[in-house]
Amino acid sequence: MEGRSLFLGLIGSPYESDMFTTASRLVDETVRRRHHVTVWACGYSTALTLRGLGDSRPRNPWSWDTVYPSTAAVVQGMLAYADGRLEWLVCRFCAEERGSTDQMPGVRIEPPANFQRRALAADVCLMLGVK
């Protein structure tokens, strides 16, 4: 496999901090340098890639015709750009616990027991957020 592997755990919730923004920038730069990234979303981070989010956020009444991408669209864009060097995994336990199992295409729901296996297999492991 070309490059090194990064395991990135997202444990915190969206709309609480800039965790998702930071993670997205890390993913983008790592993939751009031709390394591989596995994102593991736990807790309310499982909501970032819900199918129901669609491609865009609700309309802005102050700027009606502007289209703002959803978090799911951002992840979709990164998956397409990464050309196989990014996988986005969602913890089944957390997703079921929060009713967020209906994930967008390209995202895989994994059994929680795979968390440690995936983390240990990576060259670098970084966890962001607090459950």
Place this chain on the structure above:
Amino acid sequence: MTARATLIVVERSHRGTLEQQYAHVLWLVRSLRRQASATLLLRGAAAVYAVDHAAPEPLRLAGRAWGIAPDYRETLQQLTEDGAEVLVFADSLAALGFCRQPLVPGVRPVTEQDIVAAWPKYDRIWFL
């Protein structure tokens, strides 16, 4: 019906650039003010919003720009243009190291004593 005086206190900052984009807490304050007048007080980490700064660039990921980054300065300016009173807690600015920085035009720094003295004139105090 008697007009109610509302003080909206914002203490937390940076709650998701990519998630929120336009719909950040100051946008919410502006939207609420369309229906009822309110004073905005920035304190804690949110005092950073009052510091004058350049408009943010959209985030570039996967070789392209995505949406917009929250523009707190622009929204504060819109709020003051709407006629809102916008206050920032001076102690919070000092704690963040911004006490000598220029503020967004129209934003007024206040002390703890100012806030305590003004508190009774508000009958609704919301922490957003």
